[in-house]
Amino acid sequence: MADQWTAKLDIYLDGELPASEMQSLDAHVRSCPSCAADVLNRLQLKRTLQSAGKRYQARPEFRKRIQKQIATRPQTSAVRLWIASAAALAVLLVGGLFLAHLGELRLARQRTFSQVADLHVATLASPNPVDVVSSDRHTVKPWFEGKIPFTFNLPELQNSEFTLVGGRMAYLRHSPGAHLIFQVRKHRISVLIFQDRDMKGLSSDSGAQTELSFNCESWSHGGLRYFVISDASPDDIRQLVELLKAAARK
Amino acid sequence: MEMPEERLTAATFEELAMPLFDQLYNFAHWLARDPAEAEDLVQETYAKALRGFSSFQPGTNFRAWMYRILRNTFLTSRSGLKETVPLDLADDAEVPARSDTPETILLERSQQQLLQTAMEELPLPFREILLLCEVEEMSYQEIADTLSVPIGTVMSRLSRARTGLREVLRRKLKRT
CATH class of the missing domain: 1.10.1740.10 (RNA polymerase sigma factor, region 2, helix turn helix motif)
Known part of the structure; x- marks a missing residue:
């Protein structure tokens, strides 16, 4: 008669019987010595199994290892931080290199303008500032043929204040070019023309600037680099620059 | 939890x-x-x-x-x-627990070690479900969640596991 209950004794002891059945079984166990003994035995096995089952203990070092492993999130962010730092460092490095490069370019540009100023000063100081003395552009321009590896156009100056004094060979950054002397009133103006590829670091159009108190301008056009330098006023320089640019476009 | x-x-x-x-x-x-x-x-x-x-x-x-x-x-x-060698698990088959249990002897001898070796002899599905139920004291629902099986399967497998454990214990006790 207890058979109907026996199958349910374990579920009863597991506390998983529905409430109604639990009550009935409870009542039965109290009145049935055989089932009560069975419950006791099963309970004993259950308890022994519970303690016997807690048999293995992990090594403390292993626990630490797992704890460290779990704390990998901060480590991950450490890795991220490291990557971010590396990226920042790379940016700084590249930025630094770029700035250094800019610095080099600026230095090169300054050196070039200094050389241009030197050429201008040296030429004016020379007893023979020009090798070809002519106000005729059709005389001066052919004079350079075979002396420099390029040619250039000179402006028509008839209706302007400028006159062409003459020309000579010049070297800038070891590159050969044309050095032309113009005059406006009492001021002499140097116009230097070189191949632009030899003049790296210079902007395509420098605008008006000063070098050793000389007013100068530089620009590139058609593969040629032009420098205009003089103690004449910036306005005079500008006018000559416009004339030269117009001539170059022809 | x-x-x-x-x-x-x-x-x-x-x-x-x-x-x-x-x-x-x-x-x-x-x-x-x-x-x-x-x-x-x-x-x-x-x-x-x-x-x-x-x-x-x-x-x-x-x-x-x-x-x-x-x-x-x-x-x-x-x-x-x-x-995971194939076992005749037949989870849905009801196995009535036998009443001539070896628990009494266990009680007397308090043989934890015997129980441990008996557990080790059990096939994995029985071993794990007994551990989850008795040692981890999981509810049937938790066990079902852990094993990814229905509650009915938990109940029948648990019943078979207990029967299996008693069989192993009985065999071991006969030998001693």
């Missing part, structure tokens, strides 16, 4: 997972029957759980989730695959 609906963070994972460490290791050792392998199992379980923590659904049972990961990791391990 129901999780409240809250944002899951790494800190939350640590808070939830570390208290389970001892019991997970014990369970792993019972499954693998080897300390080194048990450590590998636990370590992989924690790694997988941490990786998959974002997919853990708050409000569901975290402990069952961890045990499920550990168990699945074991089942796909080399020794786990060896353990």
Whole structure:
């Protein structure tokens, strides 16, 4: 008669019987010595199994290892931080290199303008500032043929204040070019023309600037680099620059 | 160990997972029957759980989730695959418990060790369900969640596991 209950004794002891059945079984166990003994035995096995089952203990070092492993999130962010730092460092490095490069370019540009100023000063100081003395552009321009590896156009100056004094060979950054002397009133103006590829670091159009108190301008056009330098006023320089640019476009 | 609906963070994972460490290791050792392998199992379980923590659904049972990961990791391990030899589990078949139990003798002799060796002899599905129920004191629902089986299967398998354990014990006691 207890058979109907026996199958349910374990579920009863597991506390998983529905409430109604639990009550009935409870009542039965109290009145049935055989089932009560069975419950006791099963309970004993259950308890022994519970303690016997807690048999293995992990090594403390292993626990630490797992704890460290779990704390990998901060480590991950450490890795991220490291990557971010590396990226920042790379940016700084590249930025630094770029700035250094800019610095080099600026230095090169300054050196070039200094050389241009030197050429201008040296030429004016020379007893023979020009090798070809002519106000005729059709005389001066052919004079350079075979002396420099390029040619250039000179402006028509008839209706302007400028006159062409003459020309000579010049070297800038070891590159050969044309050095032309113009005059406006009492001021002499140097116009230097070189191949632009030899003049790296210079902007395509420098605008008006000063070098050793000389007013100068530089620009590139058609593969040629032009420098205009003089103690004449910036306005005079500008006018000559416009004339030269117009001539170059022809 | 129901999780409240809250944002899951790494800190939350640590808070939830570390208290389970001892019991997970014990369970792993019972499954693998080897300390080194048990450590590998636990370590992989924690790694997988941490990786998959974002997919853990708050409000569901975290402990069952961890045990499920550990168990699945074991089942796909080399020794786990060896353990999963086909067994006549026939989970739905009701097996009535016999009343001539060896518990009395156990009670007298208090043979914990005997019980441990008997457990070791049990096939994996019986061993693990007894551990989850008796040692981890999981509810049937938790066991069902852990083993990914219906509650009915939990009940019948548990019944068969207990019968199996009693058989092994009876055999061992006869020998002594």
